[in-house]
Amino acid sequence: MSTYKLVCAHCRGRMRIRTSEGTHIFLRVAYVQCTNEACGWSVRAEFEMTHEMSPSGMPNPSVRLPVASVVMRRQAMKTADDQPDLLDQMEMECAK
Template sequence: MSTYKLICPHCHKSLRIRTSVGQHVFLRTAYLQCTNEACGATFRAQFEITHEMSPSGMPNPTVRLPVAPAALRRDAMQNPNETQLDLLEATA
């Protein structure tokens, strides 16, 4: 099952991936369905791997992706919806 958090643009309920097809090692086309039966919207989406955020421990020499800029990696570490307390803040 998918771990993506996709929301229907019409009714704002969650979307599920019904099926997907690999176009390339870095590109996948997915067909989505709204989980709200009253809405019933369906969509086509594409998921693309664009950057490497951290290096692999088992690198494939044929994989050539740019390393994400430092600002992008830093932003990825920030989660504005995070509810988990920081360990150091919890012990203070």
């Protein structure tokens, strides 16, 4: 299950990936739709792998991405204030 949160720029509702296709080993094109029926905004999005945050335990010599800087790795470790972490999500589900 994906924990990546896509938010509609118009109504701030949740968005879902309807379909996607790989165009390159590091690039995926996705077609995304707002789940709020009153809004219904849909977009084309691109998800690109740009930097290696940590090395693979099973490296493929043909896979070459630049290694992320220390600043970029530290930024990736921060959590967004508006997105609960996994334990918070589990607690909210149990409370229902």
